[in-house]
Amino acid sequence: MTTLWSDHIAGLTPYVPGEQARIPNLLKLNTNENPYGPSPKAIEAMRAAVTDDLRLYPDYQAQALRQAVARRYRLTADQVFLGNGSDEVLAHVFNAFFLRGGRPLWLPDVTYSFYRTYCRFFQVPHRLIPLADDFTLKVADYTAVSEQEPAGIIFANPNAPTGCALGLDTIAAIAAAHPDSAVVVDEAYVDFGAESAAALLADTPNLMVVHTLSKSRSLAGLRVGYALASPELIQGLLRVKDSFNSYPLDRIALAGAQAAIEDEAWFERTCRAVIDAREQLVRELQGLGFAVLPSQANFVFARHRSHEAAIIARRLRDHGILVRHFQAPRIEQYLRITVGTPEQCARLCDTLKSVLST
């Protein structure tokens, strides 16, 4: 029945999310979920939202949650945009800012692969800019004078799947070099040790920062993400959203997300635990013969001295442990491993010891 599809559908290459396997005693270290649960206050708020009011549509402007996010970053509610997971926010970003008279979007060659899915979906012309050999972003590639100004620039900070982070001076320099382009920083993992470019927003009207509640707030199942930017950029996103789906967040998600954003103590405690476990995991992986890139995220990107990454991933799976392996240029010898609890990391390392010795 593919003959009934719209013309462009056959040519799409959809993003493939990490496996959600049903394996007994599964240890899931492949999709960068948080090993600690969400704030108990968020769970309580969601339970309290399950009332007869669910017959009513939610607030399409989501004012209460926008105000809570704004307070957290010392911004105003008109600088906050909400979406059904940051993937949806990013989809609207591509639609709203990156289709500008054939100018290309600039993005790194090794980064979150959904960006290229959106390029294909929205038919955004783009230029892939290679990262350096050590997977750092070469700032001169983004600041040097270019024949054609980009429609926009997007990168993740910390980057995925590498975990490497940029400083705010670099981000400020990139945004300053392209005042007529939206510069979008995807900060899905920023809370695990990097600095948020939200601090630059007051002086940088072309900058947008995108966050998710899926990682540091442990709410991947709730689907909430947000963008922070100047009111002018946020207006662009709102126009797209309200031409697509006015109510991307339901009443339960709005209540849970607000309580999660407001529970700073839980957020800090669980982020700290993940960071501590990461540092310990890096040392253990190095001891097992892995080279590990410096990570400011809740995952590490590691390459073994002598064992094939794809084979290690397959053998770990046989032991009920999922890690992420990308069959992609430059990174096919790396594994992206989500940081779990200390006990989960210990199980991973014990299993790796036996996998690597056979």
Ligand SMILES: Cc1ncc(COP(=O)(O)O)c(C=O)c1O
């Ligand atoms: C860099 C990056 N951005 C965005 C997302 C999407 O997150 P979500 O749609 O769960 O908010 C992910 C998910 O893994 C990611 O790795």
